[in-house]
Amino acid sequence: MKYKNNLHARKGFTLLELIVAIAIGLIIAAAAMQLFIGGFLTSRMQEANAELQNSGIFGLDYMTRDIRLANFGNTRPDLNDQTPLGGIILTARDAxxxxxxxTFPSSAPFISKGLLSHSKGNQEDVSxxxxxxxxxxxxNQTSDQLTIQFVAPNEMVNCEGNNVQEGDYVIQRYFLRQDPADASSGNNFALACDANTPTASGVTPVANPSTISGFGDAGQVIMPRVDHFVVQLGVRDSNNRLAYYSINQYRxxxxxxxAKTPAVVPPRIVAVKIAVLxxxxxxTKNQNIDLxxxxxxLNxxxxxxxxxxxxxxxxxxxxVALRNGLGVPK
Incomplete structure (x- = not known):
């Protein structure tokens, strides 16, 4: 019996075809990786922008609601650095x-200068x-501090989350501190608000107290991760011209x-401008950010x-226009 040899030659890829196929595969893989990395970075940036909006927009809105109350309950609408119970606190009584x-207390211990409104300069050294x-x-610049006072127009909650009765005295201070408060070093700062202890529920509120308690602690965080805080005072002079000064410039x-002869009434504080970084x-790992x-x-x-x-x-x-500081003094 005769058998027919039916072997067929089998041909594979040539070396050139393999090289081309591998090159195309690498290009496709690189493109896919680029899309993945780009999508990841875009997601990180979107998440970062959402954090910034939550912190900046809502934090400033929370602050401005209380700043608008500055000087409420005071019979003097003309605000300067000597207005008794003036809504923007630049000075405090001492010996x-x-x-x-x-205007209180009448004897020591007095309110510390480090708890008043401040900006660097004009011999204003940090505490x-x-x-x-x-x-x-x-x-490369120091952050400012803003301190305000007012009488609660209704039942409310102060910036530390404590209930305040209508007609009670409120003092609040906005400043940068370490976050968390017990940290002794690092560069993680937060914008915090420190308020006095309100009159206890069931006790008659006091609009003009003789002392302040619970003021000067770490307060509560309003905005986390704040790198810089700036305050400017909008002032109007006797010629009705409006200008903005830093706190030390206004002082x-x-x-x-x-100091003029005769003495001139200082410009009136009618607005507060605040900014946060x-x-x-x-x-974010985004190389497009230029550090x-x-x-x-704010200039x-x-x-x-x-x-x-x-x-x-x-x-x-x-x-913020100080609505309680825009009237005509009596």
Whole structure:
């Protein structure tokens, strides 16, 4: 019996075809990886922007609601650094000076200077006492501090979450501190609010107390991850011209006005402008972020201290008209 040899030659890919196939596969894989990385970075940026909006927009809105109450309950609508119980607190009574915004207590211990409104300059040195104004900032400028006072127009909750009766005295201070409050180092700062202890429920509220209790602690966080906090005072002079000063600039202008012969009434404080530089929680890894770029915050040109971590950052600002300080003095 004869068998027919039916073997067929089998042909595979040539070396050139294999190289081309591998190259095409690598290109497709690289494109897919690029899409994945791009989507990941986009997701990180979107998440960071959402954090910034939650912190900046809602935090400022919360602050402005209370700042609008500044000077409520005071019979003097003309606000300056000597207005008794004036809504913007620049001065406090001590053993020598009695023409001040805080008119009590009448004897020591007095309210610490580190708890008043401040900005750096004009011989205003930061406090060395924990939780007082220390100018903490993650930029090349010190942060400011704003302190306000008013009488509660109705039952409300102060910035520390405590219930306040209608007609009770309220003092609140906005400043940057370490987050958490017990941290002794690091650059994780938060905008916090410190308030006095309200009159206990069932006890008649006091609009003009003789002392302040519970004021000067770490307060409660309003905005986390704040790198810088700036305050400007909107003032109107006798010619009805409006200008904005930093807190220390206004102090200097008020002193200059009183030093004239004859003495001139200092410009009236009619508005407060505030701005915050907030950052994201995590490093976005986005190489498009330029950390060396100058950032403008209320006419301050600032630069970041941290030039390695690619946090997303944004400036939020608002202006609050002091409705209780716009009237004509009697």
């Amino acid at each position: 020598v000076d009695t023409n001040t915004n805080i 060395g006492v924990k939780n007082e104004w220390q100018g903490l900032s993650n930029v 200097a202008e008020a002193s200059k006005a009183r 907030v950052r994201s929680m995590d490093d 060396s770029k100058t950032i403008s915050v 301050q040109d600032i630069t970041l201290k941290d030039t390695s971590t690619l946090y997303a950052r944004r400036v939020y600002s608002t202006t």
